Each structure stands twice: as structure tokens, then as C-alpha cells.
Amino acid sequence: MSGIEPAPAAVERADIDRPADKRLSLRDYLLLFLTVILTLAFIGCVSEFGARLIWPQQDVDQCETWVGENVTVAPNCRATVKAAEGQWVEYHYNECASRSAASCGPKPANALRFVTIGTSISRGYWVAYSDSFSGRLEQSLGRSCKRPVEIHNLSYSAYQNRTWETAAQQTDRAMQLDPDGVILVVSSFDMLQWTPPSSSGGATAPAASSTVAADFVSILGQLRGSAGDSRAMTMAMHFAFEDPDRYLRFFIQHGDSADYLRPGMSPAWHARLEMVDAAVGKIAAATKAAHVPFFLLLAPLRPGILLAHSRAEFPDLDPNAFPNALAEIARRHGAVFVDPTHLQSTAPNWNELYMVADGHPNARGHQLIAKALQDALLENVGALRTCAASPAAGVTRSASLQPAQP
Amino acid sequence: MFVPSYQFLAFAILAAIVYHLARVKSLRTAVLLVTNLLFLASFSTAPVLWIPFAVFLLFGFLTVRFLQARPGSRLAVWVIVTVVLFCWIKRYAVIPSALLLTAPYVTVGLSYIFFRLMSLIIDAGQGVHSERLGVVEYLNYTLNFTCLTAGPIQRYEDYREARFQITPIVLGEAAERIISGLFKVMIVSELLNSWLKEVIAALPASHTLMEHTTAAALLIAIYPVYLYFNFSGYTTFVIGCAALFGMRLPENFDRPFTAVNFLEFWSRWHISLSNWLKSYVYNPLLMSMMRRSPRPSVVPFLAVIAYFATFFLVGAWHGQSSEFLFFGLLQGGGVSANKLYQVLLTERIGRQRYKRLAANPLYAAICRGLTFAWFGLTLFWFWSNWIQLHGFAEQLGAAALFAGFALVTMVASIVLQAALWTRSRLEDVHLADTQVVRSRYVRTVFLTAMAVVLLISGIVLNSPAPQIVYKTF
Numbered sequence: 046m047s048g049i050e051p052a053p054a055a056v057e058r059a060d061i062d063r064p065a066d067k068r069l070s071l072r073d074y075l076l077l078f079l080t081v082i083l084t085l086a087f088i089g090c091v092s093e094f095g096a097r098l099i100w101p102q103q104d105v106d107q108c109e110t111w112v113g114e115n116v117t118v119a120p121n122c123r124a125t126v127k128a129a130e131g132q133w134v135e136y137h138y139n140e141c142a143s144r145s146a147a148s149c150g151p152k153p154a155n156a157l158r159f160v161t162i163g164t165s166i167s168r169g170y171w172v173a174y175s176d177s178f179s180g181r182l183e184q185s186l187g188r189s190c191k192r193p194v195e196i197h198n199l200s201y202s203a204y205q206n207r208t209w210e211t212a213a214q215q216t217d218r219a220m221q222l223d224p225d226g227v228i229l230v231v232s233s234f235d236m237l238q239w240t241p242p243s244s245s246g247g248a249t250a251p252a253a254s255s256t257v258a259a260d261f262v263s264i265l266g267q268l269r270g271s272a273g274d275s276r277a278m279t280m281a282m283h284f285a286f287e288d289p290d291r292y293l294r295f296f297i298q299h300g301d302s303a304d305y306l307r308p309g310m311s312p313a314w315h316a317r318l319e320m321v322d323a324a325v326g327k328i329a330a331a332t333k334a335a336h337v338p339f340f341l342l343l344a345p346l347r348p349g350i351l352l353a354h355s356r357a358e359f360p361d362l363d364p365n366a367f368p369n370a371l372a373e374i375a376r377r378h379g380a381v382f383v384d385p386t387h388l389q390s391t392a393p394n395w396n397e398l399y400m401v402a403d404g405h406p407n408a409r410g411h412q413l414i415a416k417a418l419q420d421a422l423l424e425n426v427g428a429l430r431t432c433a434a435s436p437a438a439g440v441t442r443s444a445s446l447q448p449a450q451p
Numbered sequence: 452m453f454v455p456s457y458q459f460l461a462f463a464i465l466a467a468i469v470y471h472l473a474r475v476k477s478l479r480t481a482v483l484l485v486t487n488l489l490f491l492a493s494f495s496t497a498p499v500l501w502i503p504f505a506v507f508l509l510f511g512f513l514t515v516r517f518l519q520a521r522p523g524s525r526l527a528v529w530v531i532v533t534v535v536l537f538c539w540i541k542r543y544a545v546i547p548s549a550l551l552l553t554a555p556y557v558t559v560g561l562s563y564i565f566f567r568l569m570s571l572i573i574d575a576g577q578g579v580h581s582e583r584l585g586v587v588e589y590l591n592y593t594l595n596f597t598c599l600t601a602g603p604i605q606r607y608e609d610y611r612e613a614r615f616q617i618t619p620i621v622l623g624e625a626a627e628r629i630i631s632g633l634f635k636v637m638i639v640s641e642l643l644n645s646w647l648k649e650v651i652a653a654l655p656a657s658h659t660l661m662e663h664t665t666a667a668a669l670l671i672a673i674y675p676v677y678l679y680f681n682f683s684g685y686t687t688f689v690i691g692c693a694a695l696f697g698m699r700l701p702e703n704f705d706r707p708f709t710a711v712n713f714l715e716f717w718s719r720w721h722i723s724l725s726n727w728l729k730s731y732v733y734n735p736l737l738m739s740m741m742r743r744s745p746r747p748s749v750v751p752f753l754a755v756i757a758y759f760a761t762f763f764l765v766g767a768w769h770g771q772s773s774e775f776l777f778f779g780l781l782q783g784g785g786v787s788a789n790k791l792y793q794v795l796l797t798e799r800i801g802r803q804r805y806k807r808l809a810a811n812p813l814y815a816a817i818c819r820g821l822t823f824a825w826f827g828l829t830l831f832w833f834w835s836n837w838i839q840l841h842g843f844a845e846q847l848g849a850a851a852l853f854a855g856f857a858l859v860t861m862v863a864s865i866v867l868q869a870a871l872w873t874r875s876r877l878e879d880v881h882l883a884d885t886q887v888v889r890s891r892y893v894r895t896v897f898l899t900a901m902a903v904v905l906l907i908s909g910i911v912l913n914s915p916a917p918q919i920v921y922k923t924f
Contacts, residue, residue: 069619073891077623080892084899278907285911288645295912 089277096276102129108138118142118200128171129279130400131407137174139197144168146183147195152223156193157186157428160219162212162328163230166344166406166414168200176408178415185419190432197222209239209324216331226426227332228418229380231321232344233305233367234404241316282402289351289396290358296348297362306352308363310370322374329378338425341375342383342418343368344406347399353390364390381425385417452493454600455636455688457909460629462490463597467695471617483591483696490596494559503540503556510536511568512589518575519583526576533572537565543771560599562768566727567593570606573731579608597693601685603703603723606730613699621694623891627898628691634901635684638908643677654846660854663847667855670843671827672863674834679707682721701726708867711809711818713789713825717762717782720826724765733761751794759787769833774840778832785825812868820864824856 069077108122120142127133141149152158161167161179169177175184179196186194199215212229219227286292297303304311310318325341332339353364368384375382389398389410398410406414423429452459466486473479495501514529539546541558571584571592592610605613615621650669657666686703693700701723710716717725737757741750766779797805808814831840844852880887887893 076892077895080895081899084896085903088900088903278911281907281911285908291912 092277093275096129096280100129100276100280101127102276102279103127103133106136108136108142126171128400128403128405129276130283130403131171132173134171134173141197143197143199144174144179145195145197146174146180147193147197149197149222152195153193156195157190157225157426158195158197158222159226159228159422160222160224161196161198161228161230161342162215162219163198163228163342163344164200164232164235166232167228167230168198169411170405171400171403172406172408172411176411178411178418181412181415182419182422185415186422186429186432190429197224209320213324213327216328219328220331220335220337224337225428226338226340226422227328228340228342228383229325229328230342230344231371233346233349236305236314236317236321237302239317239320241313279402283400286401287396289355292401293348293351293355293359297359303348305367306348306362306364308361308366310366318370318374321371322377325374325378325380329380333379339378339380340383340418340421340425341371341380342414342421343371343386344414345384345386345389347401347404349386350389350395350398353386354395381421383417383421385414388413388417452490455633455685460633460692462493463692463695470696480587480591484587487591487594487596487599490599491559491594495557500555500557503552504558504561507536507540507561507568508564508590508593511564511572511593512584512586515568515571515575515584515589518572522576522578524576526573529572529576530569533565533569537561541771544773544776560594560601563599563602563604564593566602566604566724567607569731570727574607595693595698597689597696597698598700601682602721603686603689603701604727605701605723606727609701610698613701614697615699617695617697621697625691625694627894628687628694630898630902630905632684632686632688632691633905635680635687637684638901638904640677640681640684643673643680647673647677654843657846660848660851663851664854664858667847667851668858668862669855670831671824671855671859674830675708675823675827678830678833679704679720708823708863709819709871710822711815712793713785713822714758714793716822716826717765717786721765728761728765732764733757736760752791755787755790755794758790759783762786766829772836774832774836778829781829781832785829816864816868817860819867820860820862823863823867824859827859828856 103126106118106126107124108119109124110117110119118138120138120140122138122142124136125133126136136144137146139145139147139149143149147156147158159182167179169179174180179198183194183196199218216227286295297306301311301313305314329339349364349367352359352362356362356364364386368382368386372382372384374380389395392398392413394409397407398413399406423432452462466482466489470479470482470486473482491501511533514533518524518526518529535546539550540552540556541561542551571589575584592607595605595610598605647670650666650673654666657663683704686700690700690702703722703724705719705722707716707720710719737754740753740757744753760783762785763779763783766782767776769775769778793805796808800808831843835843847855877888878886882890
């Protein structure tokens with residue numbers, strides 16, 4: 046056998062090699078078109094049905110009522126929800142419509158009460174209350190201090206242009222609860238919802254916006270938007286972005302939403318930090334007047350954690366840029382800055398702390414937020430200084446916490 | 452511009468539309484030239500970076516024209532000069548580093564240009580080309596953007612003759628090629644690549660002989676399959692793109708893993724390269740040796756030597772470093788050992804018995820598995836450097852590598868035989884006179900499915916990565 050004789054049957058050869066002597070009738074064209082449509086319909090139905098069967102989701106909180114960009118929650122209400130990537134969980138709202146195990150009435154004697162002001166992460170979105178950082182802290186601090194510990198969440202919608210004014214407006218409600226500490230929970234996503242009027246969005250995005258490729262990408266983006274509610278798409282995103290390297294590489298391509306990871310940050314992000322600075326100033330003034338410790342808790346998101354973990358591979362980015370900016374704001378207003386980034390990025394399960402497609406922290410992510418916050422509370426709240434740190438509810442004291450002192 | 456990519460596809464479609472709008476042949480040639488130059492410009496627009504590339508092209512053109520005017524005049528010298536110039540520009544390890552250019556420059560597609568140029572030079576030297584080659588035609592042939600970056604390699608005669616008329620069926624088949632090519636590269640080979648990375652990343656965590664054997668087997672088996680889908684996907688894609696211009700590019704793959712020996716494997720893998728080497732290296736070398744030693748009993752052994760030389764070049768051509776020289780030795784060694792085995796076995800048991808043995812399904816299945824495993828093993832020198840190879844050897848150990856090789860041979864024998872059986876059963880299913888699997892409706896179903904997967908992956912991977920999806924909050 047001669048080794049380099051061409052193979053007798055080139056089966057991969059398509060009909061391009063044959064003379065173009067065939068013609069299609071109109072019937073063939075119609076049948077081919079129908080074949081495409083039916084295949085698309087079949088694939089769409091089967092994949093969506095399969096994804097909904099495997100990953101059911103209940104994203105409507107029956108206790109919530111939305112009016113425009115504002116949400117109101119019914120007091121004393123229970124709702125059952127489930128993220129596609131998460132477990133079934135029950136939300137319970139107390140008589141003040143706050144997701145808390147405790148009543149918002151007068152503070153019981155001997156009880157310690159903390160108030161968190163924040164959006165979804167603060168409220169423990171998609172996780173059971175006992176798994177949220179609030180629930181974990183109530184448990185662990187209660188055990189170690191041997192006295193009741195309550196955490197009340199004054200949550201508001203991040204989907205509004207007045208996020209930080211709303212946050213500041215919660216201060217009066219917070220102070221009425223006679224708290225032993227107030228915690229403002231800030232995430233980069235909350236900040237992103239406010240777009241400065243002069244901002245051009247992703248000005249620093251490296252993508253070549255004028256190229257054909259970029260136009261194509263934007264078409265794909267629109268398609269994705271229209272398919273946003275598809276469970277199959279959620280599933281595809283989950284598996285596509287499970288790989289941290291791939292996730293980060295794609296995330297940083299998208300300008301404004303990723304600019305908080307870039308050293309120096311963009312003008313839009315500086316403007317956003319000014320908004321946060323103003324809100325922190327208002328809350329700090331109120332808490333200082335009442336001699337209540339005030340904490341600024343950074344709720345990290347997956348990109349920041351992944352970047353902090355594999356920093357060497359992304360020399361153009363800085364995982365500390367955003368935490369440092371918030372730490373500076375906290376320092377300026379005498380607040381204690383709490384940053385769980387280090388705890389999360391050095392954890393053995395660092396890539397399993399967030400729901401990949403949804404983006405919220407899961408129970409494991411909340412556990413490390415709770416750990417960081419517990420350390421800060423024990424360190425800075427006079428009534429807690431005598432408490433021994435408790436390993437209960439999966440929260441142990443961390444030696445790595447370095448709160449920014451005024 | 453990366454090939455294959457959606458960007459390249461858009462560029463090719465746009466260029467094809469302009470090409471077909473131009474009705475006059477000379478205008479079409481001009482459109483093709485502009486397209487080829489624009490494609491080159493997508494790599495760099497700095498003229499200085501193109502100087503060595505341009506020098507190589509100019510040297511080639513002048514040589515071809517000179518040899519066309521004076522066929523046969525010192526052809527060997529011109530061939531050697533061209534090879535040396537190519538090796539110098541491509542910075543092959545055989546050229547002393549002191550002689551190499553230190554400034555950066557572009558060499559995109561130069562390896563494939565080299566093959567086209569060599570065929571032009573040799574054919575011109577042998578008086579094959581009667582027509583005088585024009586500069587535009589020369590540039591369009593050597594710089595053909597559809598196959599510049601990674602082939603397939605096409606001889607000038609085939610390039611000139613391989614034209615057909617565009618019809619809706621041709622366009623449909625081009626779309627079929629393009630979609631299946633993109634699917635192979637962007638989905639299948641990407642998944643295999645991720646798998647390979649995972650296996651490598653998990654190596655330090657494997658401790659037992661069983662774990663080492665499994666890891667070695669996966670390292671041997673994944674890369675050839677990945678490379679097949681990657682390279683054949685690219686080829687399928689560019690054949691589809693060329694068809695948009697009414698140009699036919701040669702096939703490069705013909706189910707290579709069904710080959711029952713390494714000789715046959717190389718007639719099914721990178722076919723255009725094998726064919727080129729057959730025409731310009733193997734045949735002339737064998738003829739030359741036969742002229743010196745014409746005894747019939749020696750001829751089979753001369754073929755063994757010619758095979759070794761040819762396939763050593765195949766391997767060595769793939770890269771500039773010493774790893775590729777070794778890869779060449781393994782390719783040449785594999786092919787020549789295979790040929791020697793055939794020669795000796797035929798001498799010992801006779802031609803008829805050898806034929807019967809080769810037709811035995813069990814023997815063929817084992818040979819198929821062995822061929823696959825050998826190719827996978829040799830590819831270590833293709834995708835790793837000496838440091839990585841040393842690391843693999845240290846981490847896995849000789850026993851695990853040997854056991855892994857045996858495991859791949861065994862599994863590949865079974866899996867490939869099963870795949871062949873399944874394929875043949877599927878091809879037996881007929882509806883009226885048409886094979887169901889080849890019917891245009893079944894193909895349309897598969898293509899639509901592939902297009903959907905490509906679209907979904909494009910949407911997912913090209914839009915902002917998810918951060919927080921506040922559904923109602």
C-alpha cells in the first residue's frame with residue numbers, strides 16, 4: 046500500500062466538488078425553510094423545557110409590590126422563592142417588612158440590635174435566612190454573647206437612580222430602632238445602577254467599538270437581552286462562565302461595569318464614589334450624634350474575588366482599587382470599613398461562593414461575609430468586646446480583618 | 452484577523468459580494484488582489500514590518516520568471532536558495548542565531564506561501580508552466596486569503612482550474628461548510644482544549660498508578676482529537692469561504708482516525724501537504740535513488756528511506772525548535788517502520804496471506820488503535836516543549852506512560868471500530884434512493900442545530916459576563 050496516495054473515498058468532501066448541475070424546486074426551498082423552523086422550534090422547546098425541569102425558578106416574591114422603580118414589602122408576610130442555580134428558600138418579613146427573625150418593636154432588655162442598610166445581598170437574596178450573613182451573625186453572636194442579637198435589614202431597590210439618597214433616607218428608620226450598630230452594605234452593582242449624566246459608559250473598554258466585530262457583538266448582546274428570561278440561556282451562562290478565567294476575561298471586556306476593577310477608575314466611577322461618599326456622610330453624622338458605631342461593609346462580587354485570587358494573570362487590573370476607595374470614604378467619615386474580599390479570595394472554595402449566572406453570593410459566600418463582619422463587630426462594638434468568638438453557624442473569628450480606623 | 456472567526460466570515464462575504472458584482476474578469480482579479488492585501492493589512496499596517504515578507508515574495512516571483520524564461524537552468528540551486536531564505540526569514544533553529552534579523556517582522560502564512568512558491572519554482576524549472584506568470588496572478592495565488600494562514604496547499608494549476616459557478620445549491624453547501632467548520636473549531640475543539648487543560652491542571656493531584664495511567668491515556672488521546680477538530684474545522688470553514696468566490700480548495704482530511712496504519716494515516720491527515728510532498732519530495736527522491744540502485748529487490752527498502760526523509764520533513768516543517776525536529780523523526784520513523792514491517796512481513800508470509808491478515812477485522816481494529824495511539828504520543832513533541840515533556844515524564848513515570856499508551860490503543864481499537872460500524876449502519880438506511888443521513892433535510896437539521904449552538908455560545912460569550920441579575924429586586 047502506498048502511504049501517500051490520496052484516500053479512495055474522500056467522504057468529508059461536500060457537494061462543492063460536484064458540478065453545479067442540480068436545481069432546487071420551489072417545493073424544496075419551502076421544505077428546507079420549514080425544516081429549519083421546525084428544528085429551531087424543537088431545539089428551543091426541548092432545551093427550555095429541560096432547563097426549566099432541571100433548574101426550576103420562582104423569582105416572584107409574593108410579598109413585594111413594585112411601583113415604578115420602588116418596591117414595597119407587605120409586613121408579616123412569607124414568600125417562597127428559588128433562584129435557578131439555588132435552593133428553594135422561604136422569605137419571612139416581620140411587622141416592619143424587614144427580613145429579620147426578630148420583631149421591630151421596642152428593643153428587648155438585654156438584646157443587641159444591629160441594622161443593615163442595603164439592597165439584595167444585605168437582604169440575603171436567594172438564600173435561607175439562616176444561611177444569610179444576617180442570620181449567621183444573629184446565631185453566632187447570640188451564642189457567644191449569651192444574649193439575644195437581632196439584625197434588621199432596611200432594604201431598598203438597587204434598580205433606581207436615587208440609590209444613595211434612598212440609602213441615606215433609611216437612616217431615620219434605622220435610628221428609630223435604637224440600634225447598637227448600623228451597617229451600610231455597598232456593592233459595585235448597586236453603584237453601577239446610577240449613571241452620571243456626563244458619563245459615556247464604557248469609555249475605557251478595550252473593545253474596538255467601531256469594528257464590524259463590535260457591531261456584531263452588540264447584536265448578540267441585544268439577542269441575549271431578548272432571551273434574558275430563558276432558563277436554557279441561564280444554564281448556558283452558568284456552564285460557560287463556571288471557568289473563572291473565562292468569566293473574568295469576558296467580564297473585563299465590558300467597559301463601565303468592569304471599570305471599578307481598573308486602577309484609577311473611570312470618571313463615571315469617581316462620580317459614583319462621590320454619591321456613596323455623600324450617603325455615608327449623612328449616615329455617619331446621624332450615628333455619630335447617637336454614639337452608635339457605623340460600619341461600611343463591602344459586599345464583594347464574583348469578578349473582584351476572582352481577580353483578587355488570580356491577580357498575577359491580570360496585571361492591568363487592580364482588585365484593591367474599589368475596596369481602597371471605599372476604605373478611604375469610611376476613614377473620612379469615621380466609619381469602620383469591612384472588606385471580606387481577602388477571606389473569600391483565599392478560601393479553598395473561592396470559585397464556589399457565588400451563583401455564576403445570577404451573580405449573588407450563595408450560602409458559602411454569605412458565610413465569609415458574616416465572618417468578616419463578625420470580626421469587625423467584635424472589635425468595634427463595646428457591648429460585644431466581652432463576647433468570645435463562637436464557631437457556631439459556621440462563623441469563626443478571622444485574624445485577617447483590618448478595619449479602617451478613623 | 453483570526454481565521455476562523457465571524458469577523459473573517461463577514462469580510463469574506465463582503466468581498467464575495469463585491470467580487471460577483473464585478474462582471475469583468477480583470478476587475479474580479481483586481482477585487483481579489485485588494486481583498487488579499489486587505490486581509491494581510493489586518494495583521495499589520497506598518498510597511499516596515501512587511502519587508503522580509505515582501506522580499507521573499509519578490510525573490511520568488513523573479514525566480515519563477517527567470518526559470519520560465521530558461522527552464523532547467525540550475526533548478527536545484529534555486530530550490531536550495533529558496534529553502535535557505537525561507538528558513539532564515541522563519542528563524543529556523545538550523546540557521547545560526549547571529550545571522551537572524553533581530554527586528555520584529557510579519558511572517559503570517561509564510562509556510563504555506565513557501566509551498567506554493569516551491570511548486571511554482573520547480574514546475575517552472577521543469578518547463579511545466581507554458582504561460583508567463585503575471586504579477587497580479589502570482590500575488591493572488593500566493594496570497595490567497597482564504598488559505599493563507601494554514602492552507603490547504605494548492606498547486607497553481609489546480610488553483611487556476613478549480614473554479615465553478617455560484618448557484619443557490621453551491622451557496623447552501625458553502626453555508627454548510629462554514630457552519631460545520633465554525634462548530635468544530637469554536638465548540639468541539641474548544642471543549643476538548645478545556646478538557647486537556649483540566650487534565651494537565653489535575654496532574655499534581657494524581658498519586659496512584661491508576662490515576663497516572665488514566666492521566667497519561669487522556670493526554671495521549673485528547674490532543675489528536677482536539678487537533679483534528681481544530682484543523683479540519685478550519686479547513687472546512689475556509690473551503691466554504693472560498694466557495695463563495697467560486698473557488699475550490701483541496702480537501703485536507705478524510706476520516707484520518709479510521710486509518711489502519713501510519714502510512715494510510717498520512718494519506719488521510721493534512722492531505723494537501725502529503726500530496727505536495729509526494730509530488731516534490733518523495734517521488735523525485737525515490738526516482739533518484741532508484742537510478743543509483745535499480746535492483747528490484749532493493750526498491751522496497753529505498754521506499755522506506757524515501758518515506759523517512761519525506762515524513763521527517765513533514766514533522767520538522769511544523770515548527771522552528773528542536774522539539775519539531777524530534778517530532779519529524781517520530782513521523783519519519785513511524786512511517787518508515789510501518790513500510791519496513793509491510794515489506795518484511797510480505798516477504799515472510801507472502802502477498803496473499805498478508806492481504807488476508809490486513810483484511811482481518813480484529814487485526815485491522817488493533818492496527819487502527821495502535822495508529823491513533825502512536826500519533827497521539829508523537830504529538831507530545833508538537834504541543835509541548837522539552838521542559839513540559841520532562842515534567843510530564845517525572846509526574847507520570849515510565850510505567851504509567853507505557854500503560855497509558857496501551858490503554859489508548861485498546862480503547863481506540865474498540866471505539867473506532869464501533870464508530871465505523873455505526874456509520875456503516877446509518878449509511879445503510881435509505882429512503883427511496885437517498886441515504887437518509889446524507890439527505891439535504893437531515894443535513895439541514897444538523898446544521899440548524901450547530902448554528903443554534905454557535906449562536907448561543909456567541910451570545911453568552913460575547914455579551915457582558917453575568918454579574919447580578921436582579922430579576923425583581
